[in-house]
Amino acid sequence: xxxxxxxxxxxxxxxxxxxxxxxxxxxxxIPGSVVAGFVGLLTVTLLGRWGGExxxxxxxxxxxxxxxxxxxxxxxxxxxxxxxxxxxxPRPHDDSTARRVGRQGLMVWIIVLGExxxxxxxxxxxxxxxxxxxxxxxxxxxxGFAGGHGTAAAMGQVxxxxxxxxxxxxxxxxxxxxxxxxxxxVSGIVWINVAARLGWLHDDSAGASSSGAAQEKKPIGxxxxxxxxxxxxxxxxxxxxxxxxxxxxxxxxxxxxxxRIDIALGAGAGSGxxxxxxxxxxxxxASNVMDFPLFIYTMFGGWxxxxxxxxxxQSHRVDSATIERLSSTAMEVLVVAAITSLKLSAVAAxxxxxxxxxxxxxxxxxxxxxVLSRWVLPGEHWFPLALINYGMSTGTTATGFVLxxxxxxxxxxxxxxxxxxxxPLSAPFIGGGILTIALPLxxxxxxxxxxxxxxxxxxxxxxVLVGRQLGRVKR
Numbered sequence: 115x116x117x118x119x120x121x122x123x124x125x126x127x128x129x130x131x132x133x134x135x136x137x138x139x140x141x142x143x144i145p146g147s148v149v150a151g152f153v154g155l156l157t158v159t160l161l162g163r164w165g166g167e168x169x170x171x172x173x174x175x176x177x178x179x180x181x182x183x184x185x186x187x188x189x190x191x192x193x194x195x196x197x198x199x200x201x202x203x204p205r206p207h208d209d210s211t212a213r214r215v216g217r218q219g220l221m222v223w224i225i226v227l228g229e230x231x232x233x234x235x236x237x238x239x240x241x242x243x244x245x246x247x248x249x250x251x252x253x254x255x256x257x258g259f260a261g262g263h264g265t266a267a268a269m270g271q272v273x274x275x276x277x278x279x280x281x282x283x284x285x286x287x288x289x290x291x292x293x294x295x296x297x298x299x300v301s302g303i304v305w306i307n308v309a310a311r312l313g314w315l316h317d318d319s320a321g322a323s324s325s326g327a328a329q330e331k332k333p334i335g336x337x338x339x340x341x342x343x344x345x346x347x348x349x350x351x352x353x354x355x356x357x358x359x360x361x362x363x364x365x366x367x368x369x370x371x372x373x374r375i376d377i378a379l380g381a382g383a384g385s386g387x388x389x390x391x392x393x394x395x396x397x398x399x400a401s402n403v404m405d406f407p408l409f410i411y412t413m414f415g416g417w418x419x420x421x422x423x424x425x426x427x428q429s430h431r432v433d434s435a436t437i438e439r440l441s442s443t444a445m446e447v448l449v450v451a452a453i454t455s456l457k458l459s460a461v462a463a464x465x466x467x468x469x470x471x472x473x474x475x476x477x478x479x480x481x482x483x484x485v486l487s488r489w490v491l492p493g494e495h496w497f498p499l500a501l502i503n504y505g506m507s508t509g510t511t512a513t514g515f516v517l518x519x520x521x522x523x524x525x526x527x528x529x530x531x532x533x534x535x536x537x538p539l540s541a542p543f544i545g546g547g548i549l550t551i552a553l554p555l556x557x558x559x560x561x562x563x564x565x566x567x568x569x570x571x572x573x574x575x576x577x578v579l580v581g582r583q584l585g586r587v588k589r
Contacts, residue, residue: 145449192534194354197416248279255471260545261546289468361414413534
């Protein structure tokens with residue numbers, strides 16, 4: 115842990131120096147934390163290959179530590195975000211929240227179901243005429259892009275099951291997840307610059323990232339209590355820690371109740387199923403359906419702490435400026451850890467059909483970011499929110515926040531809040547949820563690939579039309 119902290123500190127210093135020294139990095143709005151992450155990725159790769167056995171082992175240990183940081187750091191970001199007073203947030207929750215959250219949830223379904231759609235069509239029309247692969251091969255885009263490495267590992271059992279027969283599915287899924295992570299960050303930076311040239315970045319989101327703009331120096335925060343009692347900065351850390359702790363407690367309670375429901379219904383691991391059927395049974399269990407990412411629970415934890423303080427008449431003890439700085443700090447470290455810990459060592463089996471799927475997935479996610487998101491998402495912050503979706507749909511939520519950090523470094527838009535509130539509408543079902551696991555086992559290998567490809571395409575088309583109509587009703 116100590117070496118990982120030291121490594122991140124050094125990388126951040128290097129990233130800031132390079133960012134200030136290289137004009138191209140400033141022109142492209144690339145933050146120092148992103149530069150630091152790629153410097154770390156290059157360093158880890160070089161030391162792992164040519165650093166000697168001892169150095170390679172130590173590097174791998176540090177990298178493994180960093181790989182575990184993004185999840186908890188995202189939880190801190192969302193807890194801090196909800197702790198801030200509504201006066202410090204440009205998008206307080208109001209009567210339009212449900213509409214915005216619904217449109218965001220709809221957009222996630224369009225993106226992720228669309229990844230399955232293009233994967234199945236590419237497999238049907240381009241891959242199967244040349245290669246002997248099962249219908250479920252088309253699920254690799256959703257598995258790797260939207261699902262990430264965790265889903266790729268779980269889907270390995272599904273792909274290798276007798277129902278599917280894709281023995282290389284685990285390796286291909288991990289390779290797709292790895293390539294998606296790298297592609298998501300690099301291409302996302304490109305699309306951000308395209309959006310800037312098109313005038314899609316509003317002053318409240320992009321202004322802080324512009325290198326040439328003179329920025330007024332502001333105090334980091336304000337004292338909300340006497341320093342004789344407790345250091346004012348530490349008090350703000352305490353509020354964040356309380357929010358995270360409450361969120362973790364909520365997660366434990368919810369999963370405990372869900373586990374009791376599974377026991378009562380005889381579902382989950384004790385159902386007697388084996389192999390891929392056991393994986394499907396596990397995904398359909400209440401404990402898995404309610405196993406939302408920690409950041410969703412810490413978001414509600416932050417909200418609860420803020421409400422309690424308000425009810426006690428102590429809301430002035432929370433300094434939004436300081437909380438915002440703590441959140442930004444967590445995001446900076448998150449960016450470095452997420453990029454540095456990318457795993458680039460994956461086997462290249464079936465590289466031909468894999469490349470076809472990758473290109474199709476890249477085209478679809480780009481269309482969703484630059485075209486469909488403008489139709490469906492709330493107009494006031496559609497691009498920052500689309501960037502989080504883009505990162506999620508090409509790698510992980512951490513990737514989305516890497517991109518959001520470029521255009522909205524202080525979370526001035528309501529994009530992060532809308533994303534978090536809408537996550538429960540899709541997380542249990544797609545991008546590694548029940549439908550992701552069930553499609554190969556229950557449907558894809560039992561019928562012609564044409565039928566699921568056509569049906570899913572029709573569903574995606576209907577969702578796009580609904581989203582387009584909602585966008586026209588109120589923009």
